[in-house]
Amino acid sequence: MFTDKIELKDFEKTDPEYQDLLKRVLAIQADCEIGGPNLYVKDILPNAPTKLDQLIVARTAAEEMDHFRKMAKLAGDVGVDVSYTLSRPNQERYVEAFRGQITTWEDFAVFGFLVDRVGRFQLEEFIDCTYLPLARVVEDPDIIREEEGHVDFGTNCAAEFAAKGGEFKERVQKAVDFWYVKGLDMFGNSKSYRSERYMHWGLKRRPNAVARQQYKDEIDALILKMGLTLPDPDKGRLYT
Amino acid sequence: MQPAPNTDALDQQFKEFIQALKGAVSSALPHLKDDPKIVDKAIGDCKEILDVVMEGNVKEWLS
Numbered sequence: 083m084f085t086d087k088i089e090l091k092d093f094e095k096t097d098p099e100y101q102d103l104l105k106r107v108l109a110i111q112a113d114c115e116i117g118g119p120n121l122y123v124k125d126i127l128p129n130a131p132t133k134l135d136q137l138i139v140a141r142t143a144a145e146e147m148d149h150f151r152k153m154a155k156l157a158g159d160v161g162v163d164v165s166y167t168l169s170r171p172n173q174e175r176y177v178e179a180f181r182g183q184i185t186t187w188e189d190f191a192v193f194g195f196l197v198d199r200v201g202r203f204q205l206e207e208f209i210d211c212t213y214l215p216l217a218r219v220v221e222d223p224d225i226i227r228e229e230e231g232h233v234d235f236g237t238n239c240a241a242e243f244a245a246k247g248g249e250f251k252e253r254v255q256k257a258v259d260f261w262y263v264k265g266l267d268m269f270g271n272s273k274s275y276r277s278e279r280y281m282h283w284g285l286k287r288r289p290n291a292v293a294r295q296q297y298k299d300e301i302d303a304l305i306l307k308m309g310l311t312l313p314d315p316d317k318g319r320l321y322t
Numbered sequence: 323m324q325p326a327p328n329t330d331a332l333d334q335q336f337k338e339f340i341q342a343l344k345g346a347v348s349s350a351l352p353h354l355k356d357d358p359k360i361v362d363k364a365i366g367d368c369k370e371i372l373d374v375v376m377e378g379n380v381k382e383w384l385s
Contacts, residue, residue, distance in 0.1 A: 119372070125378065133361050133362075134354055136365050136368075137347050139345065140368035141347045142371075143375075153328075154333070154336070158326040160325075160336070161323065165328065165332055168378030168380055
């Protein structure tokens with residue numbers, strides 16, 4: 083298990099596998115950060131239910147852009163230009179959950195509830211990691227606090243939808259059914275060799291399966307509390 | 323370690339986008355109940371900025 087702490091100036095001296103894994107995870111993280119706004123800005127900003135909601139959508143996008151900026155800077159400093167992620171079509175994003183388009187308010191809410199929550203889990207993976215510039219970014223309280231803000235907003239909106247009952251509850255259930263499996267899949271393959279290597283190099287803290295189960299326990303309790311039905315966790319999954 | 327081209331320029335450009343967006347949102351929030359024109363203007367500004375960002379024409383931004 084690698085436990086050294088690496089600064090940017092020492093990066094070139096590290097093992098090539100360490101360099102490859104760090105570059106890869108920074109590119110994926112940057113792609114996911116900018117992938118969110120690319121999913122919802124076009125349709126949700128102009129059509130959010132109230133002007134306050136429109137402003138919240140804009141502020142959420144600004145915060146995700148700032149997370150992108152921080153990841154892009156870390157990637158750029160180690161020689162990886164991630165600017166291609168700014169213009170690529172959604173269908174080409176690294177992570178499947180970011181490959182569509184969000185067109186309804188309940189999908190925007192559930193995206194915050196379920197997918198931004200995965201984002202929080204992923205950022206937590208890097209806390210105290212061996213690459214110090216990355217650890218500093220995620221240990222700055224802003225980034226996790228902002229991600230939690232998106233999660234809380236989405237969770238509260240989803241709960242309000244569910245509490246209204248009738249058609250509203252059906253719509254939010256449909257959104258939960260759609261995003262639930264995408265959220266579970268975002269943790270990757272449980273038997274991923276790469277996941278083990280990330281842990282070996284101290285770049286991640288938990289195996290994919292452990293993080294996924296912790297996430298699932300958290301969201302299942304919330305979905306049931308909202309009076310919604312738990313979707314089949316195996317239906318439509320790409321990774322198990 | 324040689325950084326990727328335009329790393330600092332892209333970082334600076336994003337800081338400006340983010341500052342402009344957050345500024346527009348902050349200017350509108352206190353006026354939600356008393357001045358719809360200010361709010362509409364801010365939402366329009368946000369839309370304009372985000373349209374540029376979502377287009378992702380990095381070469382144009384940094385030229």
